[in-house]
Amino acid sequence: MKALTTIKSRFVPINIENIDTDQIIPARFLKATTKDGFGENLFRDWRYEQDDETKPKADFPLNQSQFSGEILVAGKNFGCGSSREHAAWSLLDYGFRVVVSSFFADIFKNNALNNGILPVQVSDEFLQKIFACDHQTELVIDLKKQTITISGSQNPPLGGGGAGGASFEINTYKKTCLLHGYDDIDYLLSITEEIKQFERIEN
Amino acid sequence: MHTGDQHTSADSQTPPLGGRGVTLFEKIWHKHIVKTIDDGPSVLYIDRHFIHEVTSPQAFTGLNKRGIRVFRPKQVVATADHNVPTINQHLPIKEELGRLQVAALKTNCKEHDIELYSLGHKYQGIVHVIGPELGITQPGMTIVCGDSHTSTHGAFGAIAFGIGTSEVEMVFATQCLLQSKPKLMRIRVEGQLNPGVVSKDIVLYILSKITASGATGYAVEFAGSAIRALSMEARMTICNMSIEMGARCGLIAPDETTFHYIHGRPFAPQGEDWDKKLAAWRSLFSDDDAQFDKEISIHAGEIEPMITYGTNPGMGIGISQNIPTTETIHENDRSGLCKSLAYMELQQGAAILGQKIDYVFIGSCTNSRIEDLRMVAEFVKGKRKADDVEVWIVPGSKQVEAQAIEEGIDQIFREAGFNLRQPGCSACLGMNEDKIPAGKYCISTSNRNFEGRQGAGARTLLASPLTAAAAAITGVVTDVRTLLN
Numbered sequence: 001m002k003a004l005t006t007i008k009s010r011f012v013p014i015n016i017e018n019i020d021t022d023q024i025i026p027a028r029f030l031k032a033t034t035k036d037g038f039g040e041n042l043f044r045d046w047r048y049e050q051d052d053e054t055k056p057k058a059d060f061p062l063n064q065s066q067f068s069g070e071i072l073v074a075g076k077n078f079g080c081g082s083s084r085e086h087a088a089w090s091l092l093d094y095g096f097r098v099v100v101s102s103f104f105a106d107i108f109k110n111n112a113l114n115n116g117i118l119p120v121q122v123s124d125e126f127l128q129k130i131f132a133c134d135h136q137t138e139l140v141i142d143l144k145k146q147t148i149t150i151s152g153s154q155n156p157p158l159g160g161g162g163a164g165g166a167s168f169e170i171n172t173y174k175k176t177c178l179l180h181g182y183d184d185i186d187y188l189l190s191i192t193e194e195i196k197q198f199e200r201i202e203n
Numbered sequence: 204m205h206t207g208d209q210h211t212s213a214d215s216q217t218p219p220l221g222g223r224g225v226t227l228f229e230k231i232w233h234k235h236i237v238k239t240i241d242d243g244p245s246v247l248y249i250d251r252h253f254i255h256e257v258t259s260p261q262a263f264t265g266l267n268k269r270g271i272r273v274f275r276p277k278q279v280v281a282t283a284d285h286n287v288p289t290i291n292q293h294l295p296i297k298e299e300l301g302r303l304q305v306a307a308l309k310t311n312c313k314e315h316d317i318e319l320y321s322l323g324h325k326y327q328g329i330v331h332v333i334g335p336e337l338g339i340t341q342p343g344m345t346i347v348c349g350d351s352h353t354s355t356h357g358a359f360g361a362i363a364f365g366i367g368t369s370e371v372e373m374v375f376a377t378q379c380l381l382q383s384k385p386k387l388m389r390i391r392v393e394g395q396l397n398p399g400v401v402s403k404d405i406v407l408y409i410l411s412k413i414t415a416s417g418a419t420g421y422a423v424e425f426a427g428s429a430i431r432a433l434s435m436e437a438r439m440t441i442c443n444m445s446i447e448m449g450a451r452c453g454l455i456a457p458d459e460t461t462f463h464y465i466h467g468r469p470f471a472p473q474g475e476d477w478d479k480k481l482a483a484w485r486s487l488f489s490d491d492d493a494q495f496d497k498e499i500s501i502h503a504g505e506i507e508p509m510i511t512y513g514t515n516p517g518m519g520i521g522i523s524q525n526i527p528t529t530e531t532i533h534e535n536d537r538s539g540l541c542k543s544l545a546y547m548e549l550q551q552g553a554a555i556l557g558q559k560i561d562y563v564f565i566g567s568c569t570n571s572r573i574e575d576l577r578m579v580a581e582f583v584k585g586k587r588k589a590d591d592v593e594v595w596i597v598p599g600s601k602q603v604e605a606q607a608i609e610e611g612i613d614q615i616f617r618e619a620g621f622n623l624r625q626p627g628c629s630a631c632l633g634m635n636e637d638k639i640p641a642g643k644y645c646i647s648t649s650n651r652n653f654e655g656r657q658g659a660g661a662r663t664l665l666a667s668p669l670t671a672a673a674a675a676i677t678g679v680v681t682d683v684r685t686l687l688n
């Protein structure tokens with residue numbers, strides 16, 4: 001897993017709530033046996049016309065050249081539904097390292113963290129504040145400090161005085177893993193003897 | 204319905220203190236903790252691990268890259284379900300990538316000594332149907348699968364939840380996972396269900412009240428007299444959809460109904476072992492003074508047959524009601540409603556009764572068990588489907604299929620013009636050959652009505668097997684109560 005400390009980047013806004021993992025990556029693209037190449041089909045059915053799968057939908061943010069960056073900002077309850085980790089793989093493969101929302105589904109949150117993607121949960125108001133910013137605005141995410149800051153907006157959020165910031169929660173263990181790029185599996189493998197001991201006692 | 208928050212001060216990472224009762228969830232949880240990391244998650248031991256062809260290949264690749272083997276292969280069971288065709292299963296899978304995935308599962312299971320029930324095996328079927336029917340799913344266990352509907356197995360009083368592929372790899376490698384203890388919610392359903400109302404309606408009703416994210420971060424225990432009165436199949440339907448509320452898992456305390464269901468199944472404990480296990484299972488319930496972080500109670504009598512009109516499972520209404528309008532819902536939900544209705548091509552404020560249906564899908568890990576098929580057969584016996592409706596009945600497993608044939612249910616379906624297919628996930632997810640065409644309306648007994656879930660552009664209305672069968676007969680959304688004798 002790739003470590004993550006700070007990210008400063010523009011963002012891609014998808015102001016839709018309850019984005020489920022079937023939208024992030026439709027089931028018909030889950031047939032691969034490797035983790036690569038899913039970015040191509042990220043948000044496939046929202047990105048391309050239904051009757052012509054090669055024709056991008058002009059009104060979808062991923063197809064609008066003014067939006068770019070490593071940060072996806074989405075409406076609340078992001079990643080609900082299917083447990084497919086392919087959703088995290090496709091976001092990562094496309095180039096996203098951070099997803100900002102006001103609420104995340106459980107399994108998605110775990111899958112994201114296990115792939116070096118940071119889910120940043122902010123309040124509904126702060127989320128709306130970000131959505132109100134223009135496309136040149138950059139967001140700064142500092143994992144060590146657990147903060148997210150709006151910077152460089154040409155069109156400052158109302159009442160925000162040109163900038164705004166918030167802090168976010170992350171479990172200390174997961175934070176350490178992400179800061180250093182450690183995987184859970186390495187830790188679990190390191191305690192195999194304790195696991196065997198547990199099995200002996202419980203059986 | 205009323206809800207109440209009871210904020211317990213207990214740190215969710217520490218065992219309950221003496222003096223207060225223990226919940227069902229906690230009894231199982233604490234028995235499976237190998238250790239807890241300071242200020243971090245716990246190492247949770249996993250008893251049973253189910254796998255299927257879609258979410259396992261990358262996990263096997265990960266193991267192979269590390270040069271390690273599956274730690275406890277005897278605790279893993281595999282089946283092929285998501286990608287399989289539901290006709291002509293004796294022929295090779297036509298679609299190449301799907302065929303390769305099923306082939307990879309076979310190779311991987313062979314290499315790692317894992318029991319596989321693939322196409323052609325008498326135990327093959329949807330992973331959440333076969334685990335319980337083989338007696339592999341048992342009370343008090345921790346159970347995982349790379350599939351969100353693993354929550355189904357909680358109906359037996361187990362902690363069962365879906366995981367991602369990285370976690371599948373962790374369980375392969377160590378039989379453990381790092382997990383934080385969720386908050387606890389209890390939903391009680393008391394009283395008697397009205398005629399024509401079944402367990403699917405209960406869970407769709409709960410979803411319509413608490414929304415598709417209403418239980419995120421919680422393990423949900425379903426309790427109350429209406430739940431106790433349900434069969435195991437019906438309980439599984441409820442726990443199955445607890446993930447649609449966002450819950451980490453759903454569970455129901457085991458009782459005589461549970462023990463009776465398990466007894467004598469192929470992998471159920473036998474002889475002395477049975478007696479020992481049974482004694483332990485009888486202690487699996489929430490103590491009278493156990494505390495939950497949240498409690499909800501519902502009267503079974505207020506539930507009518509339910510149906511969804513939107514694009515998440517929380518968007519459901521009683522069948523006699525009208526689709527909500529932007530005026531009747533919370534301001535924050537308005538854009539979601541408009542987007543959903545635009546996709547569904549349904550009108551705000553319109554009645555759902557009478558909505559034209561093109562397809563009927565009775566199947567999926569929510570409602571494809573023998574009891575579901577019996578319920579449908581009893582209702583349609585002597586009736587015939589509407590001419591312009593396509594009806595697919597897809598049994599959850601080879602065993603369900605065999606039993607349906609033995610009981611002559613297949614004959615009833617044939618006479619009704621229903622198409623009884625072979626076991627698999629089928630039209631639940633638009634991955635295999637069974638897809639609903641764009642723009643068509645499908646009344647479905649599955650669990651998700653997301654955009655494109657049943658095929659790109661397909662429009663799904665979730666309902667019970669009875670309500671789906673009623674629509675099959677009339678060709679439109681129908682109140683099944685008007686057709687009951």
Ligand code: SF4
Binds near residue numbers: 330350627628649
């Ligand atoms: S039937 Fe549907 S929900 Fe159940 S396991 Fe298969 S695809 Fe998933």
